[in-house]
Amino acid sequence: MKRIFALVLVAVVGILLFSGIYSMEGFPRYGEAEVSERVSMSYIDKNVTRENQEVVFGVSENLETGSANIVTSIIVNYRSFDTLGEVTVLFVSALGVSLLFGSFEGRLRSRYKPNFILRTGSKVVFPLILVMGAYIFIHGHLSPGGGFPGGSMIASAILLMYLADEDFRVRIDDFKKTEGIAGAMYVLLGLVGLMISNYFLSNFLDTGTVGTLFSAGIIPVVYVLVGLKVGSELTGIITDFLKGEVE
Numbered sequence: 001m002k003r004i005f006a007l008v009l010v011a012v013v014g015i016l017l018f019s020g021i022y023s024m025e026g027f028p029r030y031g032e033a034e035v036s037e038r039v040s041m042s043y044i045d046k047n048v049t050r051e052n053q054e055v056v057f058g059v060s061e062n063l064e065t066g067s068a069n070i071v072t073s074i075i076v077n078y079r080s081f082d083t084l085g086e087v088t089v090l091f092v093s094a095l096g097v098s099l100l101f102g103s104f105e106g107r108l109r110s111r112y113k114p115n116f117i118l119r120t121g122s123k124v125v126f127p128l129i130l131v132m133g134a135y136i137f138i139h140g141h142l143s144p145g146g147g148f149p150g151g152s153m154i155a156s157a158i159l160l161m162y163l164a165d166e167d168f169r170v171r172i173d174d175f176k177k178t179e180g181i182a183g184a185m186y187v188l189l190g191l192v193g194l195m196i197s198n199y200f201l202s203n204f205l206d207t208g209t210v211g212t213l214f215s216a217g218i219i220p221v222v223y224v225l226v227g228l229k230v231g232s233e234l235t236g237i238i239t240d241f242l243k244g245e246v247e
Helices: 002-023 040-044 070-078 080-101 116-138 147-164 172-197 219-241
Strands: none
Touching: 040 070, 070 080, 070 219, 080 172, 080 219, 116 147, 116 219, 147 219, 172 219
């Protein structure tokens, strides 16, 4: 009986979706929409508040965002206040973990001891991961990436060292200071944009030529701050999780 009811429910929902897609008045039929008339083109052309214009990589100047990465244009410019909320959620998560595990002073140890190859190889790979993480959030306005993946890579390098060396420790206070400074600078940058252009995190700097390193206005600055903040917070979470009661 349950299977029959499930099949009937799926059929009814399918019919409703199909009829809604193909019979709603005032909307083009599915697959027949003119993409050039959609609002998404304004975001692709990085020109929401003015008339659309063709964007030429390495040539176009003074665009609204100046970012060559479409995703970056939306996340760190048009919905940058929402990105602040995402960073805040991560901060609350790190705070919760710190409150639960922060009082422990010991270090959890695995029953399997890291061998020589792991200990030596981790020291070689560690700086490479750090450089790659920094590269990803510094170039987030030019290529796929940004503050969150770059910061996560930095935290993964710290995790690697914890797994490869039982005596490895980080000065967690330094990471907390970095996280606090980066978060404060992010909010301050947003307030400056609010004072200049009447909305939070307004891109008030010169956006330059799309596709160049020094372009996109405040977006690279925001991504550097987000990368440092995310990397510091995730490092704090990793450190707290690896703490435990030691008899």
